[in-house]
Amino acid sequence: SYVLTQPPSVSVAPGQTARMTCGGNNIGSKSVHWYQKKPGQAPELVVYDDSDRPSGIPERFSGSNSGNTATLTISRVEAGDEADYYCQVWDSRSDHWVFGGGTKLTVL
């Protein structure tokens, strides 16, 4: 089945830019969705279809996808952005939704 690979952790200082990657075989041909997950809370969709933002999500959140890597970028990081972030794609070969292992964003 399709595998998505995310680095376990990323650290960034407040006000800086955080970039979190999601690797997969030819992932650029798929639509990638990103979720923010804080402890004790439900996941929240922050980017869909590679680079679109749901209403209410700050413009600081952006995404890109090409080749074998998709990237979630958070500009001007705030303490409240500290969370786990998951990428997701639909694998049409197996008819499965697939999540990456998640990246823990730490705001220093």
Next chain:
Amino acid sequence: EVHLVESGGGLVQPGGSLRLSCAASGFTFSDYGMNWVRQAPGKGLEWVSFINSRRSTGSPKYYADSVKGRFTISRDNAKNSVYLQMNSLRVDDTAVYYCAREAVGARGFDYWGQGTLVTVSS
């Protein structure tokens, strides 16, 4: 406003069964595909199952390999609810189970419930 509320979680012994429910409100439930996603303690998100909207011809249902043959997803559009029947439960099924609405065009899961905890232990 969209709301999804899960119920039915609890403590069950290995080999036992449990039925989770998810009550939806604030949108035309029958127009949307629905999913179950779980998160085991200290682990990441794992997709569990999907059921299509009423508009699909055969309402396909899909399952993660880890639950196929043990879990069954269903929906009752008259009750605006989706269910997950879990049989032959194993210790590694212990997790918080979330129901999630699939956005139109499979653009991710745009609304989630708060989750219900399932603990499988003797």
